[in-house]
Amino acid sequence: MGMAAALVMASQAAAAPVPPTPSGPWQVEFADQRCVASRPYTTASGPMVLGVEPSPDGEGVRFLVRVEAAAKESLGFAPGKLVVNGRQVADRVLFWRGGNNGLIAFAEGDKDADPQNLVRLREVRTVALQTKRLSADLALTGTEKLAGVLATCNRGLLESWGFAAAEQDRLASWPKMEGRLPITFNDYPASAIKNGESGEVRTRLTVGADGRVTQCALRSGSGFAVLDNATCALLQRRARFTPARDKEGKPMAAPAFQTVIWMVPGN
Known part of the structure:
Protein backbone atom coordinates (compact mmCIF):
# COMPACT_ATOMS: atom_id res chain seq x y z
CA MET A 1 0.00 0.00 0.00
CA GLY A 2 1.45 3.36 -0.94
CA MET A 3 0.88 6.81 0.41
CA ALA A 4 2.23 10.18 -0.66
CA ALA A 5 1.96 12.91 1.94
CA ALA A 6 3.21 16.33 2.87
CA LEU A 7 3.48 17.45 6.48
CA VAL A 8 4.83 20.72 7.84
CA MET A 9 4.57 22.21 11.32
CA ALA A 10 3.04 25.66 11.57
CA SER A 11 6.44 27.24 12.25
CA GLN A 12 7.60 25.96 8.86
CA ALA A 13 4.52 26.98 6.90
CA ALA A 14 6.50 29.29 4.65
CA ALA A 15 8.90 26.56 3.57
CA ALA A 16 8.25 24.13 0.75
CA PRO A 17 6.59 20.94 2.11
CA VAL A 18 8.92 17.98 2.41
CA PRO A 19 7.18 14.68 1.65
CA PRO A 20 7.44 12.28 4.60
CA THR A 21 9.20 8.99 4.11
CA PRO A 22 7.44 5.88 5.45
CA SER A 23 9.59 4.35 8.15
CA GLY A 24 7.51 1.19 8.50
CA PRO A 25 4.53 -0.68 7.03
CA TRP A 26 0.88 -0.28 7.87
CA GLN A 27 0.04 -2.01 11.14
CA VAL A 28 -3.48 -2.99 12.21
CA GLU A 29 -4.03 -3.01 15.95
CA PHE A 30 -6.80 -5.31 17.15
CA ALA A 31 -7.21 -4.10 20.73
CA ASP A 32 -10.07 -4.97 23.05
CA GLN A 33 -11.90 -1.70 22.30
CA ARG A 34 -10.84 -0.54 18.84
CA CYS A 35 -9.40 -1.46 15.46
CA VAL A 36 -6.97 1.10 14.04
CA ALA A 37 -4.42 1.09 11.23
CA SER A 38 -1.34 3.25 11.57
CA ARG A 39 1.86 3.92 9.68
CA PRO A 40 4.96 5.76 10.90
CA TYR A 41 6.72 8.42 8.84
CA THR A 42 9.94 10.36 9.04
CA THR A 43 9.52 14.05 8.24
CA ALA A 44 11.72 17.12 8.15
CA SER A 45 10.22 18.23 11.47
CA GLY A 46 10.44 14.86 13.22
CA PRO A 47 8.57 11.56 13.39
CA MET A 48 4.88 11.37 12.55
CA VAL A 49 2.30 8.62 12.74
CA LEU A 50 -0.87 8.64 10.66
CA GLY A 51 -3.78 6.59 11.99
CA VAL A 52 -7.23 5.73 10.66
CA GLU A 53 -9.92 4.26 12.88
CA PRO A 54 -13.29 3.38 11.31
CA SER A 55 -16.17 3.22 13.76
CA PRO A 56 -17.26 -0.38 14.50
CA ASP A 57 -20.67 0.44 13.02
CA GLY A 58 -19.12 1.81 9.82
CA GLU A 59 -20.50 5.26 10.58
CA GLY A 60 -17.47 7.43 9.93
CA VAL A 61 -13.71 7.42 10.38
CA ARG A 62 -11.49 9.06 12.97
CA PHE A 63 -8.19 10.39 11.64
CA LEU A 64 -5.21 10.64 13.98
CA VAL A 65 -1.93 12.45 13.38
CA ARG A 66 0.69 12.03 16.06
CA VAL A 67 3.76 14.25 16.29
CA GLU A 68 6.30 15.21 18.91
CA ALA A 69 5.20 18.05 21.16
CA ALA A 70 6.77 20.64 23.42
CA ALA A 71 6.35 19.98 27.14
CA LYS A 72 4.05 23.00 27.56
CA GLU A 73 2.02 22.49 24.41
CA SER A 74 -1.57 23.58 25.08
CA LEU A 75 -4.26 20.99 24.61
CA GLY A 76 -7.96 20.95 23.84
CA PHE A 77 -10.04 22.06 20.89
CA ALA A 78 -8.59 24.31 18.23
CA PRO A 79 -10.08 25.75 15.04
CA GLY A 80 -9.09 23.71 12.06
CA LYS A 81 -10.26 22.02 8.92
CA LEU A 82 -10.58 18.36 8.11
CA VAL A 83 -11.06 18.04 4.38
CA VAL A 84 -11.73 14.62 2.87
CA ASN A 85 -11.89 14.15 -0.89
CA GLY A 86 -12.02 17.93 -1.27
CA ARG A 87 -15.00 18.32 1.08
CA GLN A 88 -14.71 19.87 4.53
CA VAL A 89 -16.24 17.55 7.12
CA ALA A 90 -15.08 19.12 10.40
CA ASP A 91 -14.17 22.63 11.55
CA ARG A 92 -12.32 21.84 14.77
CA VAL A 93 -9.55 19.55 15.92
CA LEU A 94 -8.93 18.07 19.35
CA PHE A 95 -5.31 18.06 20.50
CA TRP A 96 -4.54 15.54 23.21
CA ARG A 97 -1.41 14.32 24.95
CA GLY A 98 -0.22 10.92 23.80
CA GLY A 99 2.40 8.62 25.27
CA ASN A 100 6.09 9.55 25.23
CA ASN A 101 5.25 13.27 25.12
CA GLY A 102 3.54 12.88 21.77
CA LEU A 103 0.76 15.19 20.65
CA ILE A 104 -2.23 13.63 18.91
CA ALA A 105 -4.64 15.52 16.67
CA PHE A 106 -8.08 13.92 16.38
CA ALA A 107 -10.61 14.88 13.75
CA GLU A 108 -13.72 13.26 12.32
CA GLY A 109 -17.01 14.28 10.74
CA ASP A 110 -19.85 15.02 13.16
CA LYS A 111 -22.27 12.22 12.28
CA ASP A 112 -24.85 13.45 14.81
CA ALA A 113 -25.01 16.91 13.26
CA ASP A 114 -25.10 16.07 9.57
CA PRO A 115 -25.24 12.59 8.01
CA GLN A 116 -23.56 14.05 4.94
CA ASN A 117 -20.38 14.39 7.02
CA LEU A 118 -20.00 10.64 7.25
CA VAL A 119 -16.72 9.44 5.84
CA ARG A 120 -16.12 5.83 4.84
CA LEU A 121 -12.53 4.71 4.60
CA ARG A 122 -12.89 2.77 1.35
CA GLU A 123 -13.98 6.00 -0.36
CA VAL A 124 -11.12 8.16 0.93
CA ARG A 125 -8.59 9.36 -1.62
CA THR A 126 -7.29 12.61 -0.09
CA VAL A 127 -7.15 13.92 3.48
CA ALA A 128 -6.08 17.40 4.53
CA LEU A 129 -5.80 18.46 8.18
CA GLN A 130 -5.13 22.17 8.62
CA THR A 131 -4.56 23.99 11.91
CA LYS A 132 -2.19 26.70 13.17
CA ARG A 133 0.02 24.04 14.72
CA LEU A 134 -0.11 21.37 12.10
CA SER A 135 -0.73 21.00 8.38
CA ALA A 136 -0.98 17.55 6.84
CA ASP A 137 -1.90 17.05 3.19
CA LEU A 138 -2.22 13.39 2.33
CA ALA A 139 -3.03 11.40 -0.81
CA LEU A 140 -4.11 7.86 0.04
CA THR A 141 -4.13 4.78 -2.14
CA GLY A 142 -5.31 1.25 -1.40
CA THR A 143 -8.00 2.35 1.01
CA GLU A 144 -10.47 -0.26 -0.23
CA LYS A 145 -8.15 -3.07 0.82
CA LEU A 146 -7.33 -1.40 4.14
CA ALA A 147 -11.04 -0.81 4.80
CA GLY A 148 -11.71 -4.52 4.23
CA VAL A 149 -9.04 -5.55 6.73
CA LEU A 150 -10.38 -3.15 9.35
CA ALA A 151 -13.99 -4.22 8.70
CA THR A 152 -13.01 -7.81 9.43
CA CYS A 153 -11.24 -6.63 12.57
CA ASN A 154 -14.31 -4.67 13.69
CA ARG A 155 -16.55 -7.67 13.04
CA GLY A 156 -14.44 -9.68 15.45
CA LEU A 157 -14.47 -6.79 17.90
CA LEU A 158 -18.28 -6.69 17.85
CA GLU A 159 -18.39 -10.43 18.48
CA SER A 160 -16.06 -10.03 21.46
CA TRP A 161 -18.57 -7.56 22.91
CA GLY A 162 -21.39 -10.07 22.61
CA PHE A 163 -22.91 -8.94 19.30
Missing part, protein backbone atom coordinates in the same frame (compact mmCIF):
# COMPACT_ATOMS: atom_id res chain seq x y z
CA ALA A 164 -22.87 -12.35 17.63
CA ALA A 165 -21.98 -12.86 13.97
CA ALA A 166 -25.52 -14.10 13.25
CA GLU A 167 -26.96 -10.90 14.74
CA GLN A 168 -24.57 -8.79 12.67
CA ASP A 169 -25.66 -10.65 9.53
CA ARG A 170 -29.36 -9.94 10.08
CA LEU A 171 -28.78 -6.25 10.91
CA ALA A 172 -30.10 -3.77 8.34
CA SER A 173 -29.64 -0.46 10.20
CA TRP A 174 -27.83 0.62 13.35
CA PRO A 175 -29.38 2.55 16.26
CA LYS A 176 -29.57 6.32 15.70
CA MET A 177 -29.65 8.81 18.55
CA GLU A 178 -32.79 10.93 18.58
CA GLY A 179 -31.92 14.62 18.65
CA ARG A 180 -28.69 16.05 19.94
CA LEU A 181 -26.38 14.66 22.60
CA PRO A 182 -28.38 14.90 25.86
CA ILE A 183 -25.41 16.21 27.88
CA THR A 184 -24.57 19.90 28.33
CA PHE A 185 -22.03 21.96 30.26
CA ASN A 186 -24.59 22.23 33.06
CA ASP A 187 -23.97 18.52 33.67
CA TYR A 188 -20.25 19.05 34.30
CA PRO A 189 -19.44 17.61 37.75
CA ALA A 190 -18.61 20.50 40.10
CA SER A 191 -15.58 18.70 41.52
CA ALA A 192 -14.16 18.17 38.04
CA ILE A 193 -14.53 21.87 37.20
CA LYS A 194 -12.87 22.83 40.49
CA ASN A 195 -9.96 20.50 39.80
CA GLY A 196 -9.65 21.48 36.14
CA GLU A 197 -10.37 17.94 34.96
CA SER A 198 -11.04 17.55 31.24
CA GLY A 199 -11.11 14.55 28.97
CA GLU A 200 -12.65 12.51 26.20
CA VAL A 201 -14.95 9.61 27.08
CA ARG A 202 -15.67 7.06 24.34
CA THR A 203 -18.54 4.74 25.14
CA ARG A 204 -20.11 1.56 23.85
CA LEU A 205 -23.85 1.47 24.49
CA THR A 206 -26.26 -1.44 24.32
CA VAL A 207 -29.52 -0.18 22.85
CA GLY A 208 -32.60 -2.34 23.24
CA ALA A 209 -35.32 -2.91 20.68
CA ASP A 210 -37.28 -0.14 22.44
CA GLY A 211 -34.52 2.41 21.80
CA ARG A 212 -33.45 2.70 25.43
CA VAL A 213 -29.87 2.30 26.64
CA THR A 214 -29.61 -0.80 28.79
CA GLN A 215 -25.85 -0.79 29.32
CA CYS A 216 -22.88 1.56 28.98
CA ALA A 217 -19.23 0.47 28.86
CA LEU A 218 -16.09 2.52 28.29
CA ARG A 219 -14.08 2.11 25.13
CA SER A 220 -11.60 4.63 26.52
CA GLY A 221 -11.89 6.82 29.58
CA SER A 222 -10.93 10.40 30.32
CA GLY A 223 -8.52 9.51 33.09
CA PHE A 224 -10.98 10.86 35.66
CA ALA A 225 -13.55 8.50 37.17
CA VAL A 226 -16.00 11.31 37.94
CA LEU A 227 -16.23 12.23 34.24
CA ASP A 228 -16.40 8.61 33.07
CA ASN A 229 -19.14 7.76 35.57
CA ALA A 230 -21.15 10.90 34.79
CA THR A 231 -21.02 10.15 31.06
CA CYS A 232 -22.43 6.64 31.38
CA ALA A 233 -25.03 7.64 33.97
CA LEU A 234 -26.35 10.51 31.85
CA LEU A 235 -26.43 8.52 28.62
CA GLN A 236 -28.25 5.63 30.26
CA ARG A 237 -30.81 7.94 31.84
CA ARG A 238 -31.42 10.39 29.00
CA ALA A 239 -30.35 9.04 25.62
CA ARG A 240 -33.06 7.73 23.33
CA PHE A 241 -32.46 6.02 20.03
CA THR A 242 -34.36 4.97 16.99
CA PRO A 243 -33.67 1.26 17.42
CA ALA A 244 -31.71 -0.91 15.04
CA ARG A 245 -33.74 -2.81 12.44
CA ASP A 246 -33.23 -6.26 11.02
CA LYS A 247 -33.63 -7.15 7.35
CA GLU A 248 -37.33 -7.78 7.89
CA GLY A 249 -37.78 -4.28 9.31
CA LYS A 250 -38.22 -5.43 12.90
CA PRO A 251 -36.54 -3.56 15.78
CA MET A 252 -33.64 -5.38 17.40
CA ALA A 253 -31.02 -4.80 20.09
CA ALA A 254 -27.61 -3.60 18.88
CA PRO A 255 -24.63 -1.57 20.10
CA ALA A 256 -24.19 2.16 19.54
CA PHE A 257 -21.08 4.27 19.96
CA GLN A 258 -20.94 7.73 21.50
CA THR A 259 -18.08 10.08 22.36
CA VAL A 260 -18.43 12.84 24.95
CA ILE A 261 -15.84 15.61 25.38
CA TRP A 262 -15.60 17.29 28.78
CA MET A 263 -13.53 20.47 28.53
CA VAL A 264 -13.11 23.05 31.31
CA PRO A 265 -13.06 26.53 29.70
CA GLY A 266 -9.52 27.81 29.41
CA ASN A 267 -7.92 24.35 29.37
Whole structure:
Protein backbone atom coordinates (compact mmCIF):
# COMPACT_ATOMS: atom_id res chain seq x y z
CA MET A 1 0.00 0.00 0.00
CA GLY A 2 1.45 3.36 -0.94
CA MET A 3 0.88 6.81 0.41
CA ALA A 4 2.23 10.18 -0.66
CA ALA A 5 1.96 12.91 1.94
CA ALA A 6 3.21 16.33 2.87
CA LEU A 7 3.48 17.45 6.48
CA VAL A 8 4.83 20.72 7.84
CA MET A 9 4.57 22.21 11.32
CA ALA A 10 3.04 25.66 11.57
CA SER A 11 6.44 27.24 12.25
CA GLN A 12 7.60 25.96 8.86
CA ALA A 13 4.52 26.98 6.90
CA ALA A 14 6.50 29.29 4.65
CA ALA A 15 8.90 26.56 3.57
CA ALA A 16 8.25 24.13 0.75
CA PRO A 17 6.59 20.94 2.11
CA VAL A 18 8.92 17.98 2.41
CA PRO A 19 7.18 14.68 1.65
CA PRO A 20 7.44 12.28 4.60
CA THR A 21 9.20 8.99 4.11
CA PRO A 22 7.44 5.88 5.45
CA SER A 23 9.59 4.35 8.15
CA GLY A 24 7.51 1.19 8.50
CA PRO A 25 4.53 -0.68 7.03
CA TRP A 26 0.88 -0.28 7.87
CA GLN A 27 0.04 -2.01 11.14
CA VAL A 28 -3.48 -2.99 12.21
CA GLU A 29 -4.03 -3.01 15.95
CA PHE A 30 -6.80 -5.31 17.15
CA ALA A 31 -7.21 -4.10 20.73
CA ASP A 32 -10.07 -4.97 23.05
CA GLN A 33 -11.90 -1.70 22.30
CA ARG A 34 -10.84 -0.54 18.84
CA CYS A 35 -9.40 -1.46 15.46
CA VAL A 36 -6.97 1.10 14.04
CA ALA A 37 -4.42 1.09 11.23
CA SER A 38 -1.34 3.25 11.57
CA ARG A 39 1.86 3.92 9.68
CA PRO A 40 4.96 5.76 10.90
CA TYR A 41 6.72 8.42 8.84
CA THR A 42 9.94 10.36 9.04
CA THR A 43 9.52 14.05 8.24
CA ALA A 44 11.72 17.12 8.15
CA SER A 45 10.22 18.23 11.47
CA GLY A 46 10.44 14.86 13.22
CA PRO A 47 8.57 11.56 13.39
CA MET A 48 4.88 11.37 12.55
CA VAL A 49 2.30 8.62 12.74
CA LEU A 50 -0.87 8.64 10.66
CA GLY A 51 -3.78 6.59 11.99
CA VAL A 52 -7.23 5.73 10.66
CA GLU A 53 -9.92 4.26 12.88
CA PRO A 54 -13.29 3.38 11.31
CA SER A 55 -16.17 3.22 13.76
CA PRO A 56 -17.26 -0.38 14.50
CA ASP A 57 -20.67 0.44 13.02
CA GLY A 58 -19.12 1.81 9.82
CA GLU A 59 -20.50 5.26 10.58
CA GLY A 60 -17.47 7.43 9.93
CA VAL A 61 -13.71 7.42 10.38
CA ARG A 62 -11.49 9.06 12.97
CA PHE A 63 -8.19 10.39 11.64
CA LEU A 64 -5.21 10.64 13.98
CA VAL A 65 -1.93 12.45 13.38
CA ARG A 66 0.69 12.03 16.06
CA VAL A 67 3.76 14.25 16.29
CA GLU A 68 6.30 15.21 18.91
CA ALA A 69 5.20 18.05 21.16
CA ALA A 70 6.77 20.64 23.42
CA ALA A 71 6.35 19.98 27.14
CA LYS A 72 4.05 23.00 27.56
CA GLU A 73 2.02 22.49 24.41
CA SER A 74 -1.57 23.58 25.08
CA LEU A 75 -4.26 20.99 24.61
CA GLY A 76 -7.96 20.95 23.84
CA PHE A 77 -10.04 22.06 20.89
CA ALA A 78 -8.59 24.31 18.23
CA PRO A 79 -10.08 25.75 15.04
CA GLY A 80 -9.09 23.71 12.06
CA LYS A 81 -10.26 22.02 8.92
CA LEU A 82 -10.58 18.36 8.11
CA VAL A 83 -11.06 18.04 4.38
CA VAL A 84 -11.73 14.62 2.87
CA ASN A 85 -11.89 14.15 -0.89
CA GLY A 86 -12.02 17.93 -1.27
CA ARG A 87 -15.00 18.32 1.08
CA GLN A 88 -14.71 19.87 4.53
CA VAL A 89 -16.24 17.55 7.12
CA ALA A 90 -15.08 19.12 10.40
CA ASP A 91 -14.17 22.63 11.55
CA ARG A 92 -12.32 21.84 14.77
CA VAL A 93 -9.55 19.55 15.92
CA LEU A 94 -8.93 18.07 19.35
CA PHE A 95 -5.31 18.06 20.50
CA TRP A 96 -4.54 15.54 23.21
CA ARG A 97 -1.41 14.32 24.95
CA GLY A 98 -0.22 10.92 23.80
CA GLY A 99 2.40 8.62 25.27
CA ASN A 100 6.09 9.55 25.23
CA ASN A 101 5.25 13.27 25.12
CA GLY A 102 3.54 12.88 21.77
CA LEU A 103 0.76 15.19 20.65
CA ILE A 104 -2.23 13.63 18.91
CA ALA A 105 -4.64 15.52 16.67
CA PHE A 106 -8.08 13.92 16.38
CA ALA A 107 -10.61 14.88 13.75
CA GLU A 108 -13.72 13.26 12.32
CA GLY A 109 -17.01 14.28 10.74
CA ASP A 110 -19.85 15.02 13.16
CA LYS A 111 -22.27 12.22 12.28
CA ASP A 112 -24.85 13.45 14.81
CA ALA A 113 -25.01 16.91 13.26
CA ASP A 114 -25.10 16.07 9.57
CA PRO A 115 -25.24 12.59 8.01
CA GLN A 116 -23.56 14.05 4.94
CA ASN A 117 -20.38 14.39 7.02
CA LEU A 118 -20.00 10.64 7.25
CA VAL A 119 -16.72 9.44 5.84
CA ARG A 120 -16.12 5.83 4.84
CA LEU A 121 -12.53 4.71 4.60
CA ARG A 122 -12.89 2.77 1.35
CA GLU A 123 -13.98 6.00 -0.36
CA VAL A 124 -11.12 8.16 0.93
CA ARG A 125 -8.59 9.36 -1.62
CA THR A 126 -7.29 12.61 -0.09
CA VAL A 127 -7.15 13.92 3.48
CA ALA A 128 -6.08 17.40 4.53
CA LEU A 129 -5.80 18.46 8.18
CA GLN A 130 -5.13 22.17 8.62
CA THR A 131 -4.56 23.99 11.91
CA LYS A 132 -2.19 26.70 13.17
CA ARG A 133 0.02 24.04 14.72
CA LEU A 134 -0.11 21.37 12.10
CA SER A 135 -0.73 21.00 8.38
CA ALA A 136 -0.98 17.55 6.84
CA ASP A 137 -1.90 17.05 3.19
CA LEU A 138 -2.22 13.39 2.33
CA ALA A 139 -3.03 11.40 -0.81
CA LEU A 140 -4.11 7.86 0.04
CA THR A 141 -4.13 4.78 -2.14
CA GLY A 142 -5.31 1.25 -1.40
CA THR A 143 -8.00 2.35 1.01
CA GLU A 144 -10.47 -0.26 -0.23
CA LYS A 145 -8.15 -3.07 0.82
CA LEU A 146 -7.33 -1.40 4.14
CA ALA A 147 -11.04 -0.81 4.80
CA GLY A 148 -11.71 -4.52 4.23
CA VAL A 149 -9.04 -5.55 6.73
CA LEU A 150 -10.38 -3.15 9.35
CA ALA A 151 -13.99 -4.22 8.70
CA THR A 152 -13.01 -7.81 9.43
CA CYS A 153 -11.24 -6.63 12.57
CA ASN A 154 -14.31 -4.67 13.69
CA ARG A 155 -16.55 -7.67 13.04
CA GLY A 156 -14.44 -9.68 15.45
CA LEU A 157 -14.47 -6.79 17.90
CA LEU A 158 -18.28 -6.69 17.85
CA GLU A 159 -18.39 -10.43 18.48
CA SER A 160 -16.06 -10.03 21.46
CA TRP A 161 -18.57 -7.56 22.91
CA GLY A 162 -21.39 -10.07 22.61
CA PHE A 163 -22.91 -8.94 19.30
CA ALA A 164 -22.87 -12.35 17.63
CA ALA A 165 -21.98 -12.86 13.97
CA ALA A 166 -25.52 -14.10 13.25
CA GLU A 167 -26.96 -10.90 14.74
CA GLN A 168 -24.57 -8.79 12.67
CA ASP A 169 -25.66 -10.65 9.53
CA ARG A 170 -29.36 -9.94 10.08
CA LEU A 171 -28.78 -6.25 10.91
CA ALA A 172 -30.10 -3.77 8.34
CA SER A 173 -29.64 -0.46 10.20
CA TRP A 174 -27.83 0.62 13.35
CA PRO A 175 -29.38 2.55 16.26
CA LYS A 176 -29.57 6.32 15.70
CA MET A 177 -29.65 8.81 18.55
CA GLU A 178 -32.79 10.93 18.58
CA GLY A 179 -31.92 14.62 18.65
CA ARG A 180 -28.69 16.05 19.94
CA LEU A 181 -26.38 14.66 22.60
CA PRO A 182 -28.38 14.90 25.86
CA ILE A 183 -25.41 16.21 27.88
CA THR A 184 -24.57 19.90 28.33
CA PHE A 185 -22.03 21.96 30.26
CA ASN A 186 -24.59 22.23 33.06
CA ASP A 187 -23.97 18.52 33.67
CA TYR A 188 -20.25 19.05 34.30
CA PRO A 189 -19.44 17.61 37.75
CA ALA A 190 -18.61 20.50 40.10
CA SER A 191 -15.58 18.70 41.52
CA ALA A 192 -14.16 18.17 38.04
CA ILE A 193 -14.53 21.87 37.20
CA LYS A 194 -12.87 22.83 40.49
CA ASN A 195 -9.96 20.50 39.80
CA GLY A 196 -9.65 21.48 36.14
CA GLU A 197 -10.37 17.94 34.96
CA SER A 198 -11.04 17.55 31.24
CA GLY A 199 -11.11 14.55 28.97
CA GLU A 200 -12.65 12.51 26.20
CA VAL A 201 -14.95 9.61 27.08
CA ARG A 202 -15.67 7.06 24.34
CA THR A 203 -18.54 4.74 25.14
CA ARG A 204 -20.11 1.56 23.85
CA LEU A 205 -23.85 1.47 24.49
CA THR A 206 -26.26 -1.44 24.32
CA VAL A 207 -29.52 -0.18 22.85
CA GLY A 208 -32.60 -2.34 23.24
CA ALA A 209 -35.32 -2.91 20.68
CA ASP A 210 -37.28 -0.14 22.44
CA GLY A 211 -34.52 2.41 21.80
CA ARG A 212 -33.45 2.70 25.43
CA VAL A 213 -29.87 2.30 26.64
CA THR A 214 -29.61 -0.80 28.79
CA GLN A 215 -25.85 -0.79 29.32
CA CYS A 216 -22.88 1.56 28.98
CA ALA A 217 -19.23 0.47 28.86
CA LEU A 218 -16.09 2.52 28.29
CA ARG A 219 -14.08 2.11 25.13
CA SER A 220 -11.60 4.63 26.52
CA GLY A 221 -11.89 6.82 29.58
CA SER A 222 -10.93 10.40 30.32
CA GLY A 223 -8.52 9.51 33.09
CA PHE A 224 -10.98 10.86 35.66
CA ALA A 225 -13.55 8.50 37.17
CA VAL A 226 -16.00 11.31 37.94
CA LEU A 227 -16.23 12.23 34.24
CA ASP A 228 -16.40 8.61 33.07
CA ASN A 229 -19.14 7.76 35.57
CA ALA A 230 -21.15 10.90 34.79
CA THR A 231 -21.02 10.15 31.06
CA CYS A 232 -22.43 6.64 31.38
CA ALA A 233 -25.03 7.64 33.97
CA LEU A 234 -26.35 10.51 31.85
CA LEU A 235 -26.43 8.52 28.62
CA GLN A 236 -28.25 5.63 30.26
CA ARG A 237 -30.81 7.94 31.84
CA ARG A 238 -31.42 10.39 29.00
CA ALA A 239 -30.35 9.04 25.62
CA ARG A 240 -33.06 7.73 23.33
CA PHE A 241 -32.46 6.02 20.03
CA THR A 242 -34.36 4.97 16.99
CA PRO A 243 -33.67 1.26 17.42
CA ALA A 244 -31.71 -0.91 15.04
CA ARG A 245 -33.74 -2.81 12.44
CA ASP A 246 -33.23 -6.26 11.02
CA LYS A 247 -33.63 -7.15 7.35
CA GLU A 248 -37.33 -7.78 7.89
CA GLY A 249 -37.78 -4.28 9.31
CA LYS A 250 -38.22 -5.43 12.90
CA PRO A 251 -36.54 -3.56 15.78
CA MET A 252 -33.64 -5.38 17.40
CA ALA A 253 -31.02 -4.80 20.09
CA ALA A 254 -27.61 -3.60 18.88
CA PRO A 255 -24.63 -1.57 20.10
CA ALA A 256 -24.19 2.16 19.54
CA PHE A 257 -21.08 4.27 19.96
CA GLN A 258 -20.94 7.73 21.50
CA THR A 259 -18.08 10.08 22.36
CA VAL A 260 -18.43 12.84 24.95
CA ILE A 261 -15.84 15.61 25.38
CA TRP A 262 -15.60 17.29 28.78
CA MET A 263 -13.53 20.47 28.53
CA VAL A 264 -13.11 23.05 31.31
CA PRO A 265 -13.06 26.53 29.70
CA GLY A 266 -9.52 27.81 29.41
CA ASN A 267 -7.92 24.35 29.37
